[in-house]
Amino acid sequence: MCADTPETPDYKDTLNLPQTDFPMRAGLPKREPAWLDRWNEIGVYDRLRDKAKDGSRKPFTLHDGPPYANGHLHIGHALNKTIKDMIVRSHQMMGYDSRYVPGWDCHGLPIEWKIEEQYRAKGKNKDEVNVVDFRRECRAFADEWVDIQREEFKRLGITGNWADPYLTMDYHAEAVISDEFMKFLMNGTLYQGSKPVMWSPVEKTALAEAEIEYHDHKSHTIWVPFKVANAGEGSDQFPNLFEKPFSVVIWTTTPWTIPSNKAVAYNPKINYGLYEVTDAAPDNWAKRGDRYVLATNLAEDVFNAARVEKYKLISELGSGALADLTLSHPFAGIDGANGFWDYDVPMIDGDHVTDDAGTGFVHTAPSHGADDYECFVKRNWLDRMTHNVGEESEFLPHVPFFAGLKVFNHKGKEDKANAAVIDKLVEVGGIIARGRITHSYPHSWRSKAPVIFRNTPQWFASVDKEVGDGQDTYGKTIRERALNSIDQLVKWTPQTGRNRLYSMIESRPDWVLSRQRAWGVPLTCFTKKGALPTDPDFLLRDEAVNKRIFAAFEAEGADCWYEEGAKERFLGNDYNAEEWDQVFDVLDVWFDSGSTHAFVLRDREDGTEDGIADVYMEGTDQHRGWFHSSLLQACGTKGRAPYRNVVTHGFTLDEKGNKMSKSLGNTIVPEEVIKQYGADILRLWVAQTDYTADQRIGPEILKGVADSYRRLRNTLRFMLGSLSGFTEADRVDPAEMPELEQWVLHRLAELDHKVRSGYQSFDFQGVFSAIFNFATVDLSAFYFDIRKDALYCDGDTLRSRSARTVLDILFHRLTTWLAPILVFTMEEVWLERFPGDDSSVHLVDIPETPADWLNEPLAAKWAQVRQARRVVTAALEVQRTDKVIGASLEAAPVVHVRDADMLAALKTVSFDDICITSDIQLTGDPLPNEAFRLPEVEGVGVVFEKAEGQKCQRCWKILPDVGLHSHPGTCKRCNEALS
Template identity: 70%
Template sequence: MCADTTETATETTVDYRDTVFLPETEFPMRAGLPAREPEWLARWERLNIYHRLREKEGRPSFVLHDGPPYANGHLHIGHALNKVIKDIINRSHQMMGMDARYVPGWDCHGLPIEWKIEEQYRAKGLNKDDVDIIAFRQECRRFAEGWVDVQREEFKRLGVYGNWEDPYLTMAWHAEAVIAAEFMKLLMNGSLYQGSKPVMWSPVEKTALAEAEVEYHDHTSHTIWVRFRVASAAQFPELDGCMNTDLLQASVVIWTTTPWTIPQNRAVAYGPGIGYGLYRVDQVAEKSTATVGETLVLADSLAESVREAAKVEAWTRLRDVAPAEFGGMILAHPYRGAEGGNGEWDYDVPMLPGDHVTDDAGTGFVHTAPSHGDDDYQLGLKYRLPMTYNVTEDSSYRADLPLFGGQHVILPDGKEGPANVSNIKQLAYAGALLAKGKVKHSYPHSWRSKAPVIFRNTPQWFAAIDHVLADGMGEFGDTIRKRALTSIEDLVEFTPVSGKNRLHAMIQNRPDWVLSRQRAWGVPLTCFTKKGAKPTDPDFLLRDETVNARILAAFEAEGADVWYLPGFKEKALDGIADPADYDQVFDVLDVWFDSGSTHAFVLRDRADGTEDGIADVYLEGTDQHRGWFHSSLLQASATRGRAPYRNVVTHGFTLDEKGMKMSKSLGNTVGPQEVIGEYGADILRLWVAQTDYTLDQRIGKEILKGVADSYRRLRNTMRFLLGALKGFDEAERVDPADMPELERWVLHRLAQLDAEVRREYRAFNFSGVFQTLFNFATVDLSAFYFDIRKDALYCDAADSLRRRAARTVLDLLFRRLATWLAPILPFTMEDVWLSRLPGEESSVHLTDFPDTPAGWRDEALAAKWESVRAARRVVTGALEVERTAKVIGASLEAKPVVHVADTAILAALNSVGFADVCITSGITLSDAPQPAGAFALADVPGVAVVFAPAEGAKCQRCWQILPDVGSHAHPGTCARCDAALA
């Protein structure tokens, strides 16, 4: 094979370097991506690439609906992962012949932005409540607008294309009008109700929170064991009691990690299937608060843990206590008769059966405060327990609560208030505290303030997800829950499939949707309530289509701020109802309702939406099973009868190289800006494509070095193609039927790859695309096909069939690799494309994946070449032994003897020019038995190699060692090179 540009002619030969066709390209070896990528961004903007693609008519629609990021800060690596995945999906589907429209969007309302503005006020010593609410909302709007502009440019720098000039914003006036319209559908179909039940409440932010707004962190809580003394055996209406008299002197022991809820206790629950016992204390340690002789009722499986906590050194189990004995048992509240209690707790505390009671931890009895927990609330509903309103919005007890008035559970700075300790002291003073301690456990925190949350009973607005809807959209069920579950089961595909079970379980078990927030920045709950009416009264809510239409018209014209203008109620109700008879609701909607409604004002209402208002794909992180996927499913099930998506694709979280969660405090964060600054956006995109994004991904310096190495190898493949194709024109093209077998084998591989690449792109499996193409480029091309055909490309005559066929195949490879890789590496493949096909209007991103003829597939030929490649590995291995021993320097110095036992394989090797395949100057194929000492590979049976040196002189043009060198017209050449020079 001929020399490359680093070789020099010997002193006794003619210099033929100018006669060989060495690769030539201006495509640089070094990418220089950080500096060059902005040039391509500017070019794409000048060419208006995204909108040019929309001009391609007759294409089937494909819409990935963008889950809106929050407009309140610079992008982090999770944002980059998310948007790059979406971009690869959009670009690949566009290049597979779809009309892949992409409208980016932003979530603009809600507490995070409001919180930022409040922080600015606090820093200036101002109080938000002293500011006009419309002025405050406008400040929030300006804040969001500023971050939308920042994030838009950061997303574009990643190479993400879309309709950036006209994104959707949840704070746009039309969006606010549609969100209100979607809310009023709940008002009109009967799903909306006002209820008083415990919700997760942030004392710091003073608002209810959705599950998606909560994150769980380790937290150390007080833990207490409390005696509830038996007061009587008076019969509770629903229960049949058969309590024995020895229980009248006993105490039922509860365990809780929320001492602050004790003042709100209204019952104690027991498990009907749990085994209980009556225990008499016989001996106690010095600091025990237990009393010798007292009797305690406990679950048997938990009794020992209670004994240790209470420092009881000896006790006697007196007898079994059947759960039926608790029927009709009445306990005394621990604070009954407390000095200064003013009779606040002098009520009966019934014992009630509860299926939620287990013997996994605690005592087997559950202290029940219906205002502060869902299980407690449900038990309270069943047995008509009274709700309490002792805890105010900042988590302080109401001022007039005896003993504890004004004390906080959580202080305004997020730290623990005095309420827990005060209750523990009061329990001890009352003789009810059996034991105390602390426990570290996972506890809900607000993901904004990072402060612990509490469960608190407040009047809120809910969407009843089991309310039967008579709205004419019952094809998939007559309730929100049924429609959502049917959608999950029958209408939606999940990637990965585990997402289906995750979302199904959440929908199946969730309570009604809390829609209201006690904040200022958002879309208000556009409804009116009748003064003096109860929430259960049929006329409590004003339901009138004319009023609704007036509200929507005002929102379309001026935005949701008009709701807060003086006199708006009067205008909305004019001629319909007396405004004096109604209150205007000023809570704002849960921000998840905003984003859950995007299908209506983006997919349904925009010209670049979808005909049926349903997206082909929703794609977000795994946390969105309880976030955007969840809220969109509930909202659309309520207002359009089914899920707003056909596919749900989920990615994991981004971790550091050690698998740890990224944290600024740990100093292990990796920002997309720093990766782009050092490597370029294409390296970041390639990292995304290399990972299995359905799992958690790791990123860091060493990982990025590995990605950069993979990139370099792909780039070198494309650079070789460009160099070898210098000057190629259509006159050279060879029909596949006239090509040598090796070229037809490459075409077969391209036909295989075309099907694989399209299949993996359709399945959103980019790591599959990358691995397939990377292995093809490095193994099939660089290490095999290119290696073999360099000799023909460099040294054959320009018009030789073999060289023309090889160049034809390289052209076909170029067009497919450049387009197949363009969704992943848009900057680099644009550079590759323009290096060969320059032009003012040229762009790889205006091109589709080329159609690949099915006729290129040839399974018999592929099987034959599998055998050829296996035999080649044996030859290569044998020559490597000689090279290591310094017997030869290059494979062209060899003319090995290859012994082949299988006659079919021998015939195959004889038919393909096996010396060229092995890059040797000659080869002898033999069916003779392999001699002793021949080189062989265990995984290629029946093939063995005996080394022999090449005979003859070295051709000074192609460097093959052949007997005929020196016998031709051109000095020092072989017959092939002499003919080429002629």
């Protein structure tokens, strides 16, 4: 810091320069694993639990939504687990006993598929393998991936009870899942029904709404006329309408459902008309003279599709003309059908019918559509349901012409059924137009293949039947309890999550619980042979049987349900096993994960007293998934939601806002980011993003994150170096400190409130932004910049000791504030000052900040000081750019201040030190024309002057007294420091 000259000694060694081994280059990828090992060795997580054994800390539990034990982690996993970790760590450091038990979803189709693939590769058939052996292979597969994913999560710096996670395939978990299911059995909400469910022909199982995603799909479209067979009373009301035969035209995108048609729906609110074709090509399907009933708004579109050149309106029709019509199926009476379709097709009214597209009529196949089914339930017509389509989407053997033809093949591609139905319609004159349309269509989110609606016997939990368990505080039905829980018991982050889930629960159908697979928890119930599902004694309800099942699952796992003699074992001597059927469907895996509140929160020692979590946190897709199923399951068994807070994050996209996919080559893999930058950079990306919306990540974004990290690391390095050798003897009471230090403490008190409230509300972006701006703007660019001179050049002065005291206070705040985010870096910073076998920043709390540090009048004064300083530093930067000066210490500007209060404030502080100049003059004289100004700072002008005197060879200030003291080439302050 000084120039060597023959006349003066080198004073460099007399300066109090920062001393630290803390490296500017972090080297995180290589160094982070060592900190992980250290935390494991000193048992940080367990020691934090020990701190709470005296009851001094309020429990706080984030319940982990279980990831699936199948495959390496993707960037969504990293985002999810990092947010959870920040929630857990921040609450721990704010004084809670913050518990985190990681968990895994282990049952279900993807694992089953993997084992089946292994069988196919060996030429084996799954159905030829003993089911217990098959399940054991699935268990081993899941177990292997749990271990792999556990290490990958730990590498991200995630804290938790990794030694004892929860797994849905653990024996106790399987026992509790079955027990929770049996509560539905006993409380009357469980029933077996035959209704259309979304069915995956590829996976050969029913799917819940949570397992469906929508993608564009190209479908056939057909316009089909249903001939009027009987006018009913309408022939008397509208005699002119029935002068000639006519048809009601439907439009559908699922031709394969036409063989299962049982009705045609209309909407009484729509205007209809009877139209006649007056001109059409001879080979047209719609012939001259044909009469069709169509919605008035859609007639033109239909005739265009049918290539009809001219048509006329015969009569406008009201709903009264349609209500009594009876139609014929398009395949009625055709040769070779043996009368299969020779039944009446009634007209029915339905609110789901619109005139937005199509014809204004909806072909109704109650076995293949939700609205269709509800129309038949409303009329008590369930005896008219069809069973024409099998589990591979094939027409069953009893269906004429189409037996064996599939809608989709085993790869999810369109097969022959649609084309065959269309060809048959053409053959019998049952079609007037055809086309193709690309539209949003349901697909399985696992196989990515399209699904169909298919009528199959399934097990359901009724959401509207009164739950007979007496837990009616929030309602008598599952739906009522869920809706009241959403509004009365749960806080939503962001609030839009409430609206989304509420609307889903409000309109959802009954919960489909069953799956036709092998790897899962079975539906542990028995049905009476020969009884109908509607019979009172159809289901066996016996607590003694339930207890035997629970005990066996607890000891042996759910595999024992499939062992030989299981039925006799569980029924015991009270029942004749020959009179009962054992159910072998498995539970929807969403029931498994929805039950975790029972076997994790309720049953574990590190759970919660009331079985309710403080936070559930997952992605926005879990409004239809885990948030949803957990809510339904808990409302059915404990009468309320199992959570107090629901926090939701969005999806992760690439830098351009595109969804990540391997085919596009835009995926960001956590492992690769960690190898290049370290886990802390990935964690910092999470903290800097608004996770409540969709967030973006990519190479350029990560570079920006790394730059922010370097700036923050530089701030921390300066603090560490300046605190070298600091002891309690150096500490200064805040009341004795200079105003600048008191202002820093005021800012700390403000920030402490913001950090704590931000962590409480899970606003990590707000927390980090506030800390980062404070560290880089208030500290590095202002406070540190000013106090470097005092820290380096002062002797043992109040000013230097006050500055070091504030740095110590800053150290404890910044490290603990940032520890939940930058877990590795803050540990490094902490150990640089407090090395030791048991030392860790993660074992301490955020220090309490005294309320009397807040000083609003002082803050207002220093806001004026900083405003004036901005004008001075900007003026000096102009001189530096013009090479008039090389450093600000060469200047002694004159500062003109119009406002008397501001001028008075500036005169009470060492404004030359604050502006880092050798001297400064303050005046209330009018601003000269040549004075430098900033438009945003009114009434302050700076006239540049060079400092007079010689440069102090120790502090580099240019002062008139340099050279007049005992130590050559020094100013008064440096001479005293050397003396």
